[in-house]
Amino acid sequence: MAVLHAWRAARVTPLGELHAPPRMTAVLVRLAVQVVLVASLWHGLYAHTGTTAGLTEGQAVTYAVLAVLASRLRELDQYAGRDTVLQHMHFGTIVYWYLRPLPPQRYHALRALGEQVYGFAWALGGYLVCLAAGVVDPPRSAAVAGVFALSLFLGQCVLYFVLLTLDQLCFWTVRNNAAMLILIFAQNLLSGVYAPLWFFPDWFITLSGFLPFQATLSVPLSIYIGRIPLSDAFEQLAIQAFWVVALFLFTRFLWRRAARRVISQGG
């Protein structure tokens, strides 16, 4: 029974998307154009350059295209479903999350799980097409593919907890628009979405090593393209696991504190 309830909660957002064909078409067009543009850009940049920052043309293009595909993993328009923490705080309906037989933290996690699995289907489809078309290079070995998959999973867990922290911020600040935009910027910059971190100065790479963002995308993609060799991968996986545990404990603590702040409208 619990599994059935979990399934029902997890499929809410994907079902919403599947019932909005224009939105899915838009996502498809956007993803295709973005992949073509990004691949063209990096091919163009490498036209008169050999290996740069330890990355060959193939590695740089593969990294950039995979970063575009990975951005689909958490890019659903949750706002359209009127079920974000921000909206519930704004309209005073967050209290209903606490009146259901399903704990709010589990409901939040299940919704996110459904979204990430749905996004993963998009990313995987895009990856297979890009692989068949020769836009991205395949992983160098089955071991690399396996470690990459594990690293990507850990990275998505880190990303979930980072975004959850921002949602939880609403319990104290009501609005989190500004903080969310800052976080998206930090996430894109420090995880290597704008450009692979290897192109940045050494001090920047060192700084990002102390933050959780590079664990979300830069580490798995670097393992995939071979910029992080398998011999160093264990250390990176351990750092990712550390962030998963640390952020899990932190967000669990925040859930407890947040529950004390929930009041129905009128106090």
Add this chain to the structure above:
Amino acid sequence: MNGMRIAWRVTRLNFRAQLEYRTEFLLMIAIGAIWQVSVIVFATVLLTRFTGMGGWDSSEVLLIPATRMLAHALFVLLLGRVHGAGRQIQEGRIDIYLTRPMPVYRQLQLAFFPTNAIGDLTVAVGLMVGALSRSHLDWTPGRISYLIAAIVGGMFLEAALFTAITCAGLRFPAADYWSRWLEELLGTFGSYPLNVLPKAVGGLLTYGLPLAFVAYFPAAVLTGHGHDTGVPYWLAAVSPLLGVVAYLGSRVLWRWSLRHYAGVNG
């Protein structure tokens, strides 16, 4: 004149309303700034790693993001509420605007004060100062006038693109999705020479989505690369004018779309 006075008073009130939440106000300024910084970081990294991008030296390339960012910052400040207007359409606020004695488009623009524009403008002006100080060009009155015209034209072109999407949003509220993508495209591909891209892709960003006219073509004309852009020189040169023409066209489209607006209840 009376309309201008009312618009000014509404803007002042909107600004005071934004000040009500001080932390959010300061954070929004910070957002404008760091969003622009992200463009600088991306451009700087590419310039450092790939010197001589598309045959342009780094000081020339810098003029492209500086022009684009300043045009964008002015757009955010003066006409930016068309971006993301889909929310107002979905909430039926257009219906309220239609009953008031002020043009709907103006009411849309006066819906709130864009606090983030303060941060956007600060960084954009800083980058432009940096770009001009590194430039080896002789900044004659003619060049300065053309640069100012390019910035204003870029602002109008961006406004035209977002207004066109908002027109679509009047009919299909989900069209707002495209405005986020457009912003992303402008930020990512509007900041460096498009001749590094294959011709077909460059053509798409010129004739399909006129992104090249915002900053790339004006900067090419200013830096002497106007004949290497893949379009006739005169077309690149009239970019600022195209921005104004496109904006006027988008306003005609807006009026037509509003006449056919059926409201959220059909």
